[in-house]
Amino acid sequence: MKPTPPHKALRFLRWFCRKDYLEEVEGDLIEIFENQYENSPSAARRKFVWTVIRHFRPEFIKVFGLSQRLNSSSMLLNYVKVSWRNLARHQLYSSIKIGGFAAGIAACLLIALFVLQELAYDKHYKASDRIFRIVRENTWNGDLSKGAHMPHPFAATLIQDYPEIELAGRYNPSVSFGAGGNEVRRIDRKLSQHEENIAFADQSVLNILEADFLAGNPNKALNEPNTVVITESIAQKYFRDDDPINKIIILNNDESTQLKVTGVVREFPLTSHFRYQFLISLAEKEFFEGEASNWRNQNYITYIRVNPETDVSALEEKLENMVQNYILPASIELGVEDDVSWVRTTQLKLQSVENIYLNRSEVGDGLVHGDIRFIWLFTAVGLFILAIACMNFVNLSTAKSANRAKEVGLRKVIGSNRSHLIGQFLVESILLSAVAHVLGVVISLLCLPYFNSLLGAQLILPENILWPVFIIIISIISTGLLAGIYPAFYLSSFKPIKVLKGKISTGVKSSALRNTLVVLQFTISIALIISSVIIYQQMDYILNKKLGYDKDQVLVLNGTHTMKDKIYTFKEELLQVPGVSSATISAYLPVDGTRRNNGGWKTQGMEDHESVSGQHWAVDADYIETLNLEIVKGRDFSAQIASDSQAVIINESLAKALAISELNGDEIYNWLGGWNVIGVVKDFHFESMKNKIRPLGLFMRPSRRTMAVKVSGSEIRNTLDAVTSVWQEFSPNQPIRYTFLDQQYASMYSYVKRLGNILTLFSGLAILIACLGLFALSSFIIQQRGKEMSIRLVLGASLQHIFHLLTGNFVGLIVIALLIASPLAWYFVNAWLQDFAYKIAIHWTIFVYTGVFIMVIAFLTVSYQSIRTAMMNPVDNLKSE
Amino acid sequence: MKTPSLGEFEELVLLMVAALHDEAYGVAIMEGLESKLSKSVNISAIHVALKRMEEKGFVKSRFGGITSDRGGRRKKFYVITAFGKEALDQQYSVRTDLYQQIPKISFG
Numbered sequence: 001m002k003p004t005p006p007h008k009a010l011r012f013l014r015w016f017c018r019k020d021y022l023e024e025v026e027g028d029l030i031e032i033f034e035n036q037y038e039n040s041p042s043a044a045r046r047k048f049v050w051t052v053i054r055h056f057r058p059e060f061i062k063v064f065g066l067s068q069r070l071n072s073s074s075m076l077l078n079y080v081k082v083s084w085r086n087l088a089r090h091q092l093y094s095s096i097k098i099g100g101f102a103a104g105i106a107a108c109l110l111i112a113l114f115v116l117q118e119l120a121y122d123k124h125y126k127a128s129d130r131i132f133r134i135v136r137e138n139t140w141n142g143d144l145s146k147g148a149h150m151p152h153p154f155a156a157t158l159i160q161d162y163p164e165i166e167l168a169g170r171y172n173p174s175v176s177f178g179a180g181g182n183e184v185r186r187i188d189r190k191l192s193q194h195e196e197n198i199a200f201a202d203q204s205v206l207n208i209l210e211a212d213f214l215a216g217n218p219n220k221a222l223n224e225p226n227t228v229v230i231t232e233s234i235a236q237k238y239f240r241d242d243d244p245i246n247k248i249i250i251l252n253n254d255e256s257t258q259l260k261v262t263g264v265v266r267e268f269p270l271t272s273h274f275r276y277q278f279l280i281s282l283a284e285k286e287f288f289e290g291e292a293s294n295w296r297n298q299n300y301i302t303y304i305r306v307n308p309e310t311d312v313s314a315l316e317e318k319l320e321n322m323v324q325n326y327i328l329p330a331s332i333e334l335g336v337e338d339d340v341s342w343v344r345t346t347q348l349k350l351q352s353v354e355n356i357y358l359n360r361s362e363v364g365d366g367l368v369h370g371d372i373r374f375i376w377l378f379t380a381v382g383l384f385i386l387a388i389a390c391m392n393f394v395n396l397s398t399a400k401s402a403n404r405a406k407e408v409g410l411r412k413v414i415g416s417n418r419s420h421l422i423g424q425f426l427v428e429s430i431l432l433s434a435v436a437h438v439l440g441v442v443i444s445l446l447c448l449p450y451f452n453s454l455l456g457a458q459l460i461l462p463e464n465i466l467w468p469v470f471i472i473i474i475s476i477i478s479t480g481l482l483a484g485i486y487p488a489f490y491l492s493s494f495k496p497i498k499v500l501k502g503k504i505s506t507g508v509k510s511s512a513l514r515n516t517l518v519v520l521q522f523t524i525s526i527a528l529i530i531s532s533v534i535i536y537q538q539m540d541y542i543l544n545k546k547l548g549y550d551k552d553q554v555l556v557l558n559g560t561h562t563m564k565d566k567i568y569t570f571k572e573e574l575l576q577v578p579g580v581s582s583a584t585i586s587a588y589l590p591v592d593g594t595r596r597n598n599g600g601w602k603t604q605g606m607e608d609h610e611s612v613s614g615q616h617w618a619v620d621a622d623y624i625e626t627l628n629l630e631i632v633k634g635r636d637f638s639a640q641i642a643s644d645s646q647a648v649i650i651n652e653s654l655a656k657a658l659a660i661s662e663l664n665g666d667e668i669y670n671w672l673g674g675w676n677v678i679g680v681v682k683d684f685h686f687e688s689m690k691n692k693i694r695p696l697g698l699f700m701r702p703s704r705r706t707m708a709v710k711v712s713g714s715e716i717r718n719t720l721d722a723v724t725s726v727w728q729e730f731s732p733n734q735p736i737r738y739t740f741l742d743q744q745y746a747s748m749y750s751y752v753k754r755l756g757n758i759l760t761l762f763s764g765l766a767i768l769i770a771c772l773g774l775f776a777l778s779s780f781i782i783q784q785r786g787k788e789m790s791i792r793l794v795l796g797a798s799l800q801h802i803f804h805l806l807t808g809n810f811v812g813l814i815v816i817a818l819l820i821a822s823p824l825a826w827y828f829v830n831a832w833l834q835d836f837a838y839k840i841a842i843h844w845t846i847f848v849y850t851g852v853f854i855m856v857i858a859f860l861t862v863s864y865q866s867i868r869t870a871m872m873n874p875v876d877n878l879k880s881e
Numbered sequence: 882m883k884t885p886s887l888g889e890f891e892e893l894v895l896l897m898v899a900a901l902h903d904e905a906y907g908v909a910i911m912e913g914l915e916s917k918l919s920k921s922v923n924i925s926a927i928h929v930a931l932k933r934m935e936e937k938g939f940v941k942s943r944f945g946g947i948t949s950d951r952g953g954r955r956k957k958f959y960v961i962t963a964f965g966k967e968a969l970d971q972q973y974s975v976r977t978d979l980y981q982q983i984p985k986i987s988f989g
Binding site for chain 2: 005021023024025026027028029030031032034035051054055057059060
């Protein structure tokens with residue numbers, strides 16, 4: 001028997017070698033092998049393999065590489081050309097296909113921009129894994145509460161006691177201590193301007209949060225008392241071309257406290273939770289006597305930076321000592337039993353700086369937070385819209401398959417195999433996807449400013465363009481493949497003979513798939529519509545609910561405290577202005593952004609720990625009249641009755657909590673002493689609708705930060721002008737700053753409104769895309785059944801009958817979609833409504849109305865083509881075969 | 882037309898083809914060269930040279946008959962063309978010419 005050369009090597013040779021060389025080469029190799037085999041079989045084998053490998057070189061390799069590449073590249077051109085012709089021939093389909101897709105992509109891109117920006121918060125610190133905020137957790141009566149405020153000496157003690165902590169610093173953003181909104185001016189200028197972003201801070205906070213100094217000493221700027229670090233834009237605003245360093249600014253016209261500018265930092269990034277523009281030194285600062293050694297009052301948000309390689313969880317455990325050694329003893333010393341047992345539950349945690357922003361409302365820190373639920377919601381909505389757009393794509397492609405069937409058949413007959421056809425359709429869908437993406441990017445760029453105002457956000461385009469481009473290319477290919485894969489497999493499966501004989505099933509087989517997709521599209525659209533309707537209803541409910549006070553035509557003047565005692569004459573002057581019916585001086589107004597405090601109220605017989613937590617508002621005699629609160633028992637304050645300076649008017653909640661049912665001259669007590677209850681007002685909403693109305697007591701004390709002015713009549717403009725001129729008389733160096741109470745109220749719920757707007761926009765988009773798809777689909781099906789309808793007409797079918805036949809199918813699909821969408825939407829919106837203590841009940845009519853609305857839209861969409869078919873002269877359709 | 886170049890190994894193979902006249906096929910050429918040069922020659926190099934020279938028109942080829950040897954594969958025989966002979970002649974004359982010009986000096 002002849003020896004056989006190594007099998008694998010031979011197979012390899014046969015695989016790569018040119019057919020016209022193979023016989024010679026293989027023959028020669030085998031001859032050599034056979035000759036050598038007699039001497040040494042193994043050497044012969046080795047030699048054979050080696051020689052085969054030596055032959056693996058361009059001269060011998062089959063041209064499969066080259067000729068096929070040539071072929072497919074010229075075919076590629078053909079695919080593109082055919083795609084283009086198809087697009088051009090069916091302009092309606094094409095524009096719906098591409099336009100719908102592009103709209104979906106644009107929406108998706110905008111949402112992605114928003115979501116990415118939200119997720120990018122506080123990721124920019126170089127040492128972000130070593131920066132933490134101290135958070136306390138207390139469990140009281142089964143409720144977990146979290147707070148970020150720490151006592152004054154906390155940060156300094158941390159540095160002392162824990163060597164692994166590199167830096168510790170505090171800041172105080174509390175309006176009660178003079179941070180927040182203030183009137184600012186240079187000491188050498190007259191004009192004060194209002195600034196919002198003011199806080200007190202330690203030097204080390206600037207170091208921990210990596211403030212980028214443009215001027216001043218980055219490590220010592222806030223080491224001295226009465227110094228301030230400002231941001232670039234503030235420096236520009238107040239100092240223009242002057243060097244701001246060592247210049248003096250003052251707050252609220254108070255020349256006794258002069259703040260020296262010792263540093264200018266770059267604006268904190270948009271994606272930072274910490275965005276103050278004035279940071280006033282906390283060095284040697286005590287807001288009250290003995291604060292520096294006071295472990296009871298907690299007013300400072302405290303950050304730390306730990307040394308590299310610190311075991312964070314071990315450090316967290318060791319923080320227990322802070323409670324045991326300092327906070328608890330201080331509480332025991334005070335001797336309030338409840339407080340002691342509350343403090344005993346305190347646990348100190350380290351919250352990574354990266355988690356601060358998205359940790360919605362869990363930690364009470366007074367910051368603006370993102371809402372991870374919104375991010376999820378938006379991501380879901382974006383994906384849904386993209387899904388609807390993709391479905392359109394699939395649906396239209398399969399629906400149109402009949403038109404392509406002959407092409408597929410012919411291509412198969414002249415030698416194209418299935419993989420070529422799949423390739424062709426995938427190329428086509430990727431091509432369309434690319435066009436749609438480019439269009440989508442353009443649309444999203446154009447819509448960005450509008451989207452920003454709708455969202456109340458400041459979305460900016462990423463600076464680095466490489467990543468987005470990369471992602472878009474990936475997306476072009478992946479959505480192209482995703483949307484094209486089904487049509488590709490479906491279309492390429494046509495049997496050429498059947499197709500060319502004209503016996504194609506016109507895509508009837510895939511009608512189940514198409515119907516499913518239509519149902520899905522409408523389910524998503526309907527769910528979005530129901531959600532936005534309910535959100536709007538809740539918004540409407542909030543804005544129009546009887547609040548217990550009159551928010552209309554109340555002017556709120558801000559920053560009036562700078563007038564000091566002149567404010568009383570100012571008020572008198574204002575009351576002379578025609579159109580002003582009353583005015584009240586109080587920093588406490590029933591809208592967000594005005595003062596609040598919290599403390600215990602109790603009656604004579606109550607122990608300290610039984611006291612009712614509530615608000616203590618300093619108002620003046622005209623407060624109840626100006627805000628039109630309703631007195632249910634007793635009487636209003638009177639400026640004439642001297643004893644009213646010790647009188648209190650309480651709301652119903654407080655009356656109920658203290659069990660005061662009749663007014664018998666009872667006294668109630670807070671930390672300021674005893675107050676004589678002279679009246680009870682009906683509960684009014686002074687906080688967000690998310691909370692139940694809490695106990696509140698009003699008493700007459702000066703608090704001059706804001707002033708509420710009730711105006712009446714129709715000449716509001718003139719009244720405003722008159723008020724402004726009175727203001728200028730009293731406060732010439734400070735521009736008047738006013739809002740209307742109802743506007744301020746509405747702005748408390750602007751996020752609800754924004755959510756509603758966004759959902760409406762997207763549900764509109766979803767329904768539009770779905771309807772575009774439905775329109776194209778219906779016109780396709782009608783086209784397919786055109787002849788059938790014509791014959792029916794000839795045989796005497798009525799117009800109505802035809803119409804019914806053509807639209808009935810779609811109506812059924814939409815009813816199914818409605819049935820699926822309603823419980824889904826109900827579930828999610830209901831979960832959202834749980835945020836509110838005061839909320840609407842979801843009424844079943846909403847579902848009915850939405851259903852009818854959708855049905856009408858879908859009906860209109862479908863009926864255009866149906867009626868056209870039904871009205872057509874049957875002869876036109878039947879004369880050609 | 883410029884005569885295509887003839888590499889050194891190609892020249893050797895071409896000479897072998899001419900010498901073996903009508904009996905020149907891959908393995909024969911290889912064995913011939915191996916015995917003349919006293920070193921081993923890989924068949925792949927010969928195949929490459931043959932293909933190149935066939936493209937240049939120095940040799941032409943034909944298939945032989947089927948035998949039971951070589952796994953039933955036919956031999957491919959090469960013969961030198963007139964053009965190939967011309968190229969060889971030209972190469973030879975250039976070399977001889979140059980060789981003649983070496984001055985008669987003693988290397989002893």
